[in-house]
Each structure stands twice: as structure tokens, then as C-alpha cells.
Amino acid sequence: MPRIAATAPPKPVPDMQAVLSAQAALGAKPIETLTPAQARLQPTPADGVAQVLKAKGLPTAPDNSVTTQDLAYGTDPMRVARIYKPAMASTAPRPVVVYYHGGGWVIADLKTYDATPRYLAKTLNAIVVSVEYRHAPEAKFPAQHEDAANS
Known part of the structure; x- marks a missing residue:
């Protein structure tokens, strides 16, 4: 049977990487290291998005339409x-x-x-x-x- 070479996991696109970096900067830890109760209390990807938008000077309020x-x-x-x-x-x-x-x-x-x-x-x-x-x-x-x- 032919061997399949291992490949590195794909890297996030730049916009997603910015969200992940912002979430980490807020103190988020790897989810697999947390209990469910701890995971519910940590910064979320939505918090990361808000940080990225704020850094770009874009509004973070929900769409009021x-x-x-x-x-x-x-x-x-x-x-x-x-x-x-x-x-x-x-x-x-x-x-x-x-x-x-x-x-x-x-x-x-x-x-x-x-x-x-x-x-x-x-x-x-x-x-x-x-x-x-x-x-x-x-x-x-x-x-x-x-x-x-x-x-």
C-alpha cells in the first residue's frame, strides 16, 4: 500500500487569523485544556471579531436594521x-x-x-x-x- 505523506494543517486566511490572534490576546486558552464551565467564561471568537473591528475603527454594535x-x-x-x-x-x-x-x-x-x-x-x-x-x-x-x- 502506498504511503501518504503527512501534510501540515491549512493555515487560517488572514481575516480569520486576525480574529484568532485578537481572541488569544484577550486571554483565551485552548478549549481542549478547559472544563466546560471554564470554556463558557473565556473570550469567544465573537469577542475577537469585536476587537478586530474596533482596531479598524469599524462599528461593533449589532446591525439595528x-x-x-x-x-x-x-x-x-x-x-x-x-x-x-x-x-x-x-x-x-x-x-x-x-x-x-x-x-x-x-x-x-x-x-x-x-x-x-x-x-x-x-x-x-x-x-x-x-x-x-x-x-x-x-x-x-x-x-x-x-x-x-x-x-
Whole structure:
């Protein structure tokens, strides 16, 4: 069998490297060295993006052409669905997109992943529902999937 030569992992593109460098400068540690509780408290890629934008003199405030509203669901007050709506008035029906943020069901939250549903609402002229769910390991499987189904 022929041997496949090992190759170095690809390097991030310059814009992403700037975000990763800014996040590291804020004190972020490698995620694999942290407990879930520690990982939730450290600077996020969203914090890195904010630092890069600030350094370039660009605005860091959320795009105000999209409005948001948080609605609790279930019995746990920490479970919230954030509704994103394009600010432009429309009487026409809009599509609805349900968005579950990243973080492997363990870390991250609605704040960390605010930009994506906001962008989707604006560019698709859609209502986007971003769902916060209970996190592992505190909430055991299938709690996250139940939250997704019941939101």
C-alpha cells in the first residue's frame, strides 16, 4: 500500500487569523485544556471579531436594521428563543428560519452567535428564531434535543 505523506494543517486566511490572534490576546486558552464551565467564561471568537473591528475603527454594535425579542419557553427561565425580524415594514408573509447556535451542545450562547441569525434575517428578509438550549454536561442527553423540539 502506498504511503501518504503527512501534510501540515491549512493555515487560517488572514481575516480569520486576525480574529484568532485578537481572541488569544484577550486571554483565551485552548478549549481542549478547559472544563466546560471554564470554556463558557473565556473570550469567544465573537469577542475577537469585536476587537478586530474596533482596531479598524469599524462599528461593533449589532446591525439595528434587525430587531430582536427574547421569549422564554418551557419551565427554565434560562431557555429563551430570540426572535430576529428585519426592521423594514412588510405585510407580506416572511419565511421563518429556526437557528441553533454552535458550541457542540456544551458551550456558546445566543450572545456569542448573534451575528449569524441577524445576518440571515436581514439578507433573507426572514424571521429567524435562535434557540438557547440547556448545555451538557449539566443537562444530560437528550435534554438539548428536547429543547430543540419543544422551542
